[in-house]
Amino acid sequence: MAELTLTTFDWVPELPRGFVRDLRVRWALEEAGLPYRVASVPFGDRKPEHFAHQPFGQVPWLTDGDLSIFESGAILLHLGQLSAALIPPDPRGRSEATEWVFAALNSVEMASLPWALLKFTGNASDTPGWKFLDDFLKLRLKHMEAALAGREWLAGSFSVADILMSDVLRLVDRFDGLAEYSACRDYVARATARPAFVKARADQMAHFAAADGRTG
Amino acid sequence: MTIIITAFERSPDGGMGLARDTRVRWALEEVRQPYGVRLVSFRAMKEPAHLALHPFGQIPTYEEGDLALFETGSIVFHLAERHAGLLPDDADARARAITWVFAALNTVEPPILELVTAKIFEGDRPWTKERLPLVEDRVRERLKQLSARLGRADWLDGGFSAGDLMMVSVLLRLKPSGLLNEYPNLAAYLARGEARPAYKRAFDAQLAVNTGKLPGG
Numbered sequence: 001m002a003e004l005t006l007t008t009f010d011w012v013p014e015l016p017r018g019f020v021r022d023l024r025v026r027w028a029l030e031e032a033g034l035p036y037r038v039a040s041v042p043f044g045d046r047k048p049e050h051f052a053h054q055p056f057g058q059v060p061w062l063t064d065g066d067l068s069i070f071e072s073g074a075i076l077l078h079l080g081q082l083s084a085a086l087i088p089p090d091p092r093g094r095s096e097a098t099e100w101v102f103a104a105l106n107s108v109e110m111a112s113l114p115w116a117l118l119k120f121t122g123n124a125s126d127t128p129g130w131k132f133l134d135d136f137l138k139l140r141l142k143h144m145e146a147a148l149a150g151r152e153w154l155a156g157s158f159s160v161a162d163i164l165m166s167d168v169l170r171l172v173d174r175f176d177g178l179a180e181y182s183a184c185r186d187y188v189a190r191a192t193a194r195p196a197f198v199k200a201r202a203d204q205m206a207h208f209a210a211a212d213g214r215t216g
Numbered sequence: 217m218t219i220i221i222t223a224f225e226r227s228p229d230g231g232m233g234l235a236r237d238t239r240v241r242w243a244l245e246e247v248r249q250p251y252g253v254r255l256v257s258f259r260a261m262k263e264p265a266h267l268a269l270h271p272f273g274q275i276p277t278y279e280e281g282d283l284a285l286f287e288t289g290s291i292v293f294h295l296a297e298r299h300a301g302l303l304p305d306d307a308d309a310r311a312r313a314i315t316w317v318f319a320a321l322n323t324v325e326p327p328i329l330e331l332v333t334a335k336i337f338e339g340d341r342p343w344t345k346e347r348l349p350l351v352e353d354r355v356r357e358r359l360k361q362l363s364a365r366l367g368r369a370d371w372l373d374g375g376f377s378a379g380d381l382m383m384v385s386v387l388l389r390l391k392p393s394g395l396l397n398e399y400p401n402l403a404a405y406l407a408r409g410e411a412r413p414a415y416k417r418a419f420d421a422q423l424a425v426n427t428g429k430l431p432g433g
Contacts, residue, residue: 051361051364051365055319055361055362055364055365056319056323056358056361056362057361058323066308067308067311067312069311069312069314069315070315070319071315071318071319071322071323072318072322073318073321073322074311074314074315074317074318074319077314078311078314095283095285095290095294098290098293098294099285099286099287099290101290102287102288102289102290102293102321103271103272103286103287103290105289105318105321105322106287106288106289106321106322106325107272107274107287109322109326110325110326110329113326114326114330129334129347132333139272140272143267143271143272143273144271146267146271147271
């Protein structure tokens with residue numbers, strides 16, 4: 001198998017640490033037990049080489065031999081082809097995992113990211129704009145609560161869909177947005193108790209902390 | 217096996233083609249699969265029968281024998297994987313095309329949706345006037361990067377793929393804003409997408425529903 005290389009920033013400020021999206025890819029790689037290498041690009045000065053791999057100047061991206069892909073959803077579906085630990089091998093499980101991958105990124109995160117951004121910037125005040133985003137997220141969470149009440153994982157067994165959905169919900173939880181959604185909360189707790197998540201998170205924290213040492 | 221999708225009984229956009237069933241119709245037309253449509257009312261979308269198909273109570277859904285799918289992205293992905301026409305044969309090129317599907321849905325669409333909802337639902341309230349330029353700048357940032365990547369190419373990575381279908385569909389939401397005119401290569405990209413016969417058939421089919429002129433009675 002070609003060598004897998006995950007690229008992330010060399011350093012980020014304290015606040016996003018533990019939530020940078022390379023964590024999703026690290027987590028999947030750890031779940032699958034696939035060997036990989038981590039490479040860095042400058043956070044501050046994003047060069048043409050960076051945009052050649054990631055046209056939006058973001059991270060992460062993954063190279064697999066000659067192939068270079070970005071978008072955490074695409075990377076996780078790609079890794080899913082390499083390991084049954086990431087996508088159930090039966091057709092039904094595979095369909096379910098795929099639809100929940102898209103649901104996490106295009107239905108739930110679509111609502112949670114603008115919500116979290118306002119929380120993050122301290123603009124979650126009593127305005128109609130905030131209320132609109134808050135209602136949008138609550139609508140999604142209400143449906144997720146129902147979906148998660150009856151199951152341990154989204155597609156039968158644990159899959160990349162759970163990595164993405166729990167990571168999306170984890171950011172909401174960080175700002176106490178899951179207080180009234182116990183099934184969502186339990187689900188996040190279940191997912192983040194997995195050894196692969198614990199290692200992925202610790203590795204990300206250590207990666208950025210090491211850069212503090214180099215610059216400080 | 218018959219394919220059945222769901223669509224709005226009456227789309228909120230009145231047939232502009234921005235409801236997400238258009239994306240699925242377009243994919244079905246590109247891969248030349250016949251399909252039927254079940255129209256659902258806003259009330260029916262929130263009832264148990266539809267919620268069993270779609271946990272968020274939305275359209276479109278996709279049924280084919282025992283298989284039931286929700287999420288536009290997953291339906292288009294399913295069609296692209298099983299039929300020729302939306303993904304290249306080469307494995308690496310396929311992975312890159314799928315990357316563009318996600319880039320459309322998870323990187324480009326979020327700020328666009330924020331802009332559209334700010335304009336439609338929030339009108340000219342004072343706080344919207346304050347926020348709108350910020351959201352517009354976030355959209356411009358993405359368009360600038362997308363424009364730089366597309367350059368002079370016809371499509372995002374080689375031939376037309378599911379990635380282009382989704383990116384064009386997402387950009388279509390921006391048409392009324394005029395923002396795309398600031399990026400001529402993206403405006404031309406959009407026009408190329410709209411000129412595809414499969415898109416035209418999909419657009420006409422949803423328009424017929426929304427103007428009450430159902431084809432074939």
